[in-house]
Amino acid sequence: MTTTDMSFAKHEADKLFQRKRLIGFGIPAVIVIYLAYIFFAFDLPGLAGRANLENAVTLASDSWSHKVHVARDNRTGEVQYAVEGERKGRYPQGQRPDWVTGDEIITIDLGADHIVRYLPDNRTEIEIPGFPLITAQAEGRNLTTNLPDDLPGWISASNRRVGITTAQGRITLTGARTEVFNYFPGWELFWFTLDSPYYGHGLGAILFGAQIDPERANISGAVSDWWNNAMWRHKDVAWAIGETILMAFLGTMGAALIALPLAFLAARRFSPVMLLRAATRRLFDFVRGVDALIWTVVLARAFGPGPLTGALAILITDTGTFGKIFSEALENVDQKQFEGVASTGAKPLQRYRFGVIPQVVPVLLAQILYFLESNTRSATIIGAITGGGIGLMLTQAIQTQKDWEEVAYYIVLIVIMVMLMDWFSGWLRSKLIGR
Amino acid sequence: MTDATIDVARQSVDTIQDSYIAQVQRRRLYGGLTLLIFVVLMVSGFHIADERNAGGFWEGLHQIGDYPADVLSEAWQKRAELPGLIAKYFPALVETINIAAVSTLLGAIGGLFLSLLGTRGLARWPRLTPVFRRTSDIMRAVPEIVIALVLIFVVGGGPVPAMIAIAIHTAGALGKMFSEVAENADLKPVEGLASTGATWSQRMLLGVLPQVAPNYVSYALLRFEINIRASAILGFVGAGGIGYELRNAMGWGQGRYDDAAAIFILLFGTIVFFDQLSSRFRNRLTGGLGQ
Secondary structure (H helix, E strand, C coil): CCHHHHHHHHHHHHHHHHHHHHHHHHHHHHHHHHHHHHHHHCCHHHHHHHCCHHHHHHHHHHCCEEEEEEEEECCCCCEEEEECCCHHHECCCCCCCCCEECCCCEEEEEECCEEEEEECCCEEEEEECCEEEEEEEEECCEEEECCCCCCCCCEEECCCEEEEECCCEEEEEECCEEEEEEEEECCCCCCCCCCCCCCCCCHHHHHHCCCCCCCCCHHHHHHHHHHCCCCCCHHHHHHHHHHHHHHHHHHHHHHHHHHHHHHHHHCCCCCCCHHHHHHHHHHHHHHHHHHHHHHHHHHHHHHCCCHHHHHHHHHHHHHHHHHHHHHHHHHCCCHHHHHHHHHCCCCHHHHHHHHHHHHHHHHHHHHHHHHHHHHHHHHHHHHHHHCCHHHHHHHHHHHHCCCHHHHHHHHHHHHHHHHHHHHHHHHHHHHHHCC | CHHHHHHHHHHHHHHHHHHHHHHHHHHHHHHHHHHHHHHHHHHHHHHHHHHHCCCCHHHHHCCCCHHHHHHHHHHHHCCCCHHHHHHHHHHHHHHHHHHHHHHHHHHHHHHHHHHHHCCCCCCCCHHHHHHHHHHHHHHHHCCHHHHHHHHHHHHCCCHHHHHHHHHHHHHHHHHHHHHHHHHCCCCHHHHHHHHCCCCHHHHHHHHHHHHHHHHHHHHHHHHHHHHHHHHHHHHHCCCCCHHHHHHHHHHCCCCCHHHHHHHHHHHHHHHHHHHHHHHHHHHHHHCCCCC
């Protein structure tokens, strides 16, 4: 090798190294610059101001706990006890939680020596350890209290409204209403509502114990009370999940059924007419490009809200995707089997059935099952837009902004549903095509 | 003697033929049953969906074209304003694309770590591989809308909730696909690097990443296509971008059809453009693999 060759090779190597270095530093630099642009474009510095930490705290604490409201209407003097303050969770007449005692003077024991007393004539006494006894008098729309001017952070007070937040519970007082919220862990009334005779009975007592409701057998009565639970609506939730899975199933399978014959038209090997091939391909590209969002919007105008609209939106979008995938699979089919079947004198339809279908079925099934799982997730989102299934229930629960334990329940159910569909499609795939 | 042998042979041929035919019949029966169950499921499923829908299928079928026709005719009447409207909604489109891009970027980085930490033979802490695998399974299972809605409640509407939600899902999905690629990576360079005393990050950066990079980039591009659609949809439930504008245009009484048409055009064009772009790149990267 001559010196010129050597220096040329060296020069080439230097250039290569320079390029590598440029890529090695250039790509991370571009990413960093882009992220910096996003940092300002998405107004991340302003996010801290907009974020509502109080919402986050409510969300975090409400999702795993429930509160029982003890509310006195200061006009009528009537006291009501209700789980989450909902009408469906109200204690029946004459019943109340065991941490409330007294008739003339109602004493609410929040625990750890935090005691609230509802006195006659709309007076209220609040005992909190390490703080002087608070007394309040409600008159018309105003409140008179003995609170000092400089208050700790956990008390907010005006002459209209007083709010006290402690680790044991929350107390709000207004002229019209005095309310105490006592927090407990767990999802209350998940099994039975208070009006059910089975409330408070354990599983053992229901299965093996004496008959609780004289009119019904224990197990069927308990199951029907649980199923028709007005607070947690197990029946509606089960229907909603069924709807979501139905949307995914109908959409995926319908799309596969429509896309398969069309894919033959789009595959070069089976469709000699160029124009027809190109037209089918453009059709696939078009329905795929329009996207499920636009299809949902368009179809919702024609069919109204519900699972059918969602199923059709998935069906149309996925017809395009499947058509593309299927026609690619058909292009890769081995011609020898097709010819072998043809050599036995098979008719065209038989040639496709025995020469082509067995080759492509594993690929198609794998794709269909993969999409079935992914469409379960899409159906949740589409349901939120078009109004059907568990997606709708989730959006409604989040928009009311108070039933965070229901939101948590739905989220858990959705995640379990998707994971089950994932497992199921994997299991079916291994059963059908053996890998 | 020979008669007996032929007889035996004939018998065994007969039994083989019989059992073959019986097997074929059983297969046909099972195939027919599966088909029957499938048809019953489809038909009854369609009926249930039709029943629970606000409008019926057959009543709605002939109305399918009405809305697009209205939108198109109004857009055609006001076609002079269309370029202006497209320009008006272009920033929202850029936001949607930005959400998709950032979440793909963040998700790919997260998926990279999840896949390397969750692949046997490559993991930094081999005992913890199941933990990282389950983490990516759960992240993959949570639909974007769940995280997005909760975050919208906490930090308010805008692109950030959508970005975080899509990034989490992307990290889980890419974590799984990446680790399938990483499992097939050749371990010899890693061992060679280990013998020189390279740290884990050096082994991954120099031994594994050059092998898997084409496939990883290809999968990330595929995700980017999916994420553009996802970020448009999330906008519709309140997380910024073109989807949010679409909801506003739709919700305006009867709907402002010319605005909706402009948004449809933008969205359609964007999706087709990025699909073509990314499929061209992917073909160059993997020669058509990685589909």
